[in-house]
Amino acid sequence: MTSSASRAGSLRCSRRSFFVACSLAPLARPALAEQATIEILQFAFAPTEAEVAVGATVTFTNLDLVPHTATGKGFDTGSLNKGESRVITFSEAGDFPYLCAFHRHMKGRILVR
Amino acid sequence: MWRVISTSAHLALALSDDPKVREFAELMISDHEAVNRAALDLLKKLKAEPQDNAFSQALLKGARDSWTRMAKLSGKEFDQSYAANELAYHQTVNGVVGGAFIPNVENGELKSLLGSALSTFQAHEKHAEHMVADIGS
Numbered sequence: 503m504t505s506s507a508s509r510a511g512s513l514r515c516s517r518r519s520f521f522v523a524c525s526l527a528p529l530a531r532p533a534l535a536e537q538a539t540i541e542i543l544q545f546a547f548a549p550t551e552a553e554v555a556v557g558a559t560v561t562f563t564n565l566d567l568v569p570h571t572a573t574g575k576g577f578d579t580g581s582l583n584k585g586e587s588r589v590i591t592f593s594e595a596g597d598f599p600y601l602c603a604f605h606r607h608m609k610g611r612i613l614v615r
Numbered sequence: 616m617w618r619v620i621s622t623s624a625h626l627a628l629a630l631s632d633d634p635k636v637r638e639f640a641e642l643m644i645s646d647h648e649a650v651n652r653a654a655l656d657l658l659k660k661l662k663a664e665p666q667d668n669a670f671s672q673a674l675l676k677g678a679r680d681s682w683t684r685m686a687k688l689s690g691k692e693f694d695q696s697y698a699a700n701e702l703a704y705h706q707t708v709n710g711v712v713g714g715a716f717i718p719n720v721e722n723g724e725l726k727s728l729l730g731s732a733l734s735t736f737q738a739h740e741k742h743a744e745h746m747v748a749d750i751g752s
Contacts, residue, residue, distance in 0.1 A: 566731065569649060583649070
């Protein structure tokens, strides 16, 4: 009896902890990445969207046969041939949509928080 | 294919003032040059020689007829003809590369190169579709 009451108390306690943890979970943001890699393959940026911390570096690597760029407000990788990479540092918070200057249907986005 | 696309593109750069047509032509020169370079590098590595075949000969003959016809055009007539021609050409090539070449190639490196080339030409086909729609017929 004591034992069951104790077990019931323990269950109540762990349930309460679970609900508290669940309600606080949205407030506990995971740390934002300080580095990210965007691959350019088959005429697409992968991943299409990346979220990084202020000051993060993003490496763009072209794996396609043809040259591409990642060009957005305030940054430009320049022409990247197959196998070439360029590292861009995002030192200000903001939303940075970009595209390939040669193939304008290719679009991506960097969110800097 | 490089020869056909490149000659058509140079014709467009000589005869068109439309920025969309000129942008497409410049893209065809740089992209197909990159694909052609990769293909030649692979052939060299495989110690193989590029060879003419019935398909490439038919493409070249069709292209020569188109160049003769298009060289007599100017302005919007030329732009429409070039755009329609590029769309038709890429549709034909993509059908053959995807439907006949890739399934029948056994060498893994060549298959991979053809797959990359096909994704390039498919992007060009979509671009050509937009160009045809923008220029009108």
